[in-house]
Amino acid sequence: MKQFRTIFCFEYLSYAKNKVFVGLTALLIAVMAVVLFYPRFTEGKSKTENTPFAGASKNIAVASTESAGIAEETAAFLQNGLAQHQFTATEADEEALKSQVSDGTYDAAIFLTGDAAYKYIVETAAMTDMTEMTVQEILTVKYQYARMAALGLSAEEAADIMQATVTSETVILGNDQSQNFFYTYILMFLLYMAVLLYGQFVAQSVAVEKSSRAMELLITSAKPVNLMFGKVLGAGAAGFTQLVLLLGSAFVFYGVNKSYWAGNMVVESIFAMPLSMLLYTILFFVLGYLLYSFLYGALASLASRLEDINTLVMPVTFLMIVSFMITVFSMINNVDNGVMKAASFIPFTSPMAMFTRIALGHVEPYEIVISVAILLVSTVLIGYLAAAIYKIGVLMYGKPPKPKELIHALRGNRSK
């Protein structure tokens, strides 16, 4: 136990003292600060220019097939609703309008072809140009009023009908996916990134010790199980510290700027995540990280050179990606589908799958218990298996062994 503690502390401190690691943490916190403080400093400016989609003022011609009167009336109505543009009624026909738009006399032209139909003539339909949509809305309203007036309704009655809406209230029995979606996605993505990143750290650290031959001395001074668990838990604790710092500072920064974020549904929903979700994140982060890091450590011990690590750990990374993909695609449709149900009990996929189902789907408490129990037991077993592989792997130089050779070596070492 003392030996484990020594290794754990050594590994933890080697991250805590690592300039890159510390720098990265500081950088991420700084980025978080910039993002979360942003509205505080931009507040004043953004209020004044509150016309996000209107764009620049346009000179728009309005003409009609019927009569000049209709064109004038429509132009006035549009001018009322879209004050920033200049609407001009003309008597030009369609061809004339097209050429006038082409040569730049007008930015666009509206050619009314009936009571409820028109052509919108424009040189270039820009992606962000919402003018045409607004024009359509206004003309639709105008048509609706005209129809109601024709049916004998007064202007007040018509306005009353147009403004009426049905009030509603949603009663949510399970999870509110629209509320939970964003923070679940962020937490799951964090889980994915953290496992991959810290798993790679473990792989790297094992391979560095092996290639620098520090292993020769380590393996004769300490038990492989202590080395493996100390290494994985040390890197994990360092990663965990980083995550806590990041999430902690995010919550603090948000707390300070809370009022400035009022009204931003996405950000508000993220920071309104319940404590239980945060605790589940920690639980699945810890278990998922351990499971994968043991595999990373074991496989890296087979590499003689640093260049071999990537090839060796590929299957594990792939497993992680698959489990991420399954979860993300299921999140969009139905998180409780058959694949997800199965995945939430398989140790390699359950950290993400079960976590997401708890957040967005419907799971019975006993299912969570079973899933976590399976994960826990497999993590411990894989930890010991990893230590056994590590013990053999670290002293094998040259080409990494094939799976068959490895199993053979494991058996040979065990039975004696």
Next chain:
Amino acid sequence: MRLQTENLTKSFGEKQVLKGVSFSVESGRALGLLGRNGAGKTTTIRIIMQVFSPDSGRVLLDGQPLRTDRVKIGYLPEERGLYPKKPILEQLLYFGKLGGLSKKQAAEQADRLLKRLGMAEYRDKRLDTLSKGNQQKIQLVATLITDPDIVILDEPFSGLDPVNAKLLKELVQEMIANGKLVLFSSHQMNYIEEFCNDIVILRDGKAVLSGDIGEIKRGFDRRTVEIVTTDSAAVAAFLQEHKTDAVQRAECSENLVTVTLARAEDKAALYALLADCADKIDAFRVKEPTLNEIFVHYTEGSI
């Protein structure tokens, strides 16, 4: 303390690396573990250090199975390795603590050994900023930091300049004098002869020779005779004139004639023969084989 291996065997896959290795060594003595590359030296050492378990056979300490958690073993691996990017003192403390020392003990030991080897000024430097010879010395500090009872040195002199080699020699002699049990593996026979009382020669995974060096030398075929003389040319000419079947070969150097006899028993015949030119002869003695010759004799022809 008496460290003993009993008939160790070990296979890796199809390949049998050890086919029965037995030897023993006592505290205050040094054992030279000799053998060509691939003879099984490192595997034997790793089995003693319990990195591998043997397929059969035992490692005993005073008759009881060796427990590495009960007795401190210091190991200088042939493949030197520490953390190149870490400060020296930090890693020395780490290895000290892994070996069971408290932080304070480890710091004291590191301090003492670094001073002893003249490396105290480098304690806060990164290992990879040191020269190769100095890195070796740091490696030695890591080996000895726990003040081990059993010291295993695998090729300790490779890469050391003569001054550092002398420093290490003194240290090894001091360890032996202090009653440590030293296991020494090297290809440099002169060092082995200098330190080791006992040797084991491994060949293809078998111990082909083991025992006290002096006894081994005495037990070796004693048919090479050196005649110390003031006039080696005359003695050689005399032997040429009086040819007998007993003399196989006579080689002449400045003041020495080395005679190889057909059989060790022919010494009397040669002695009698030389009576006629006795006034030219200062001494007549049996030449003991060097360790190098013994080593080559026992390992030649092996893979």
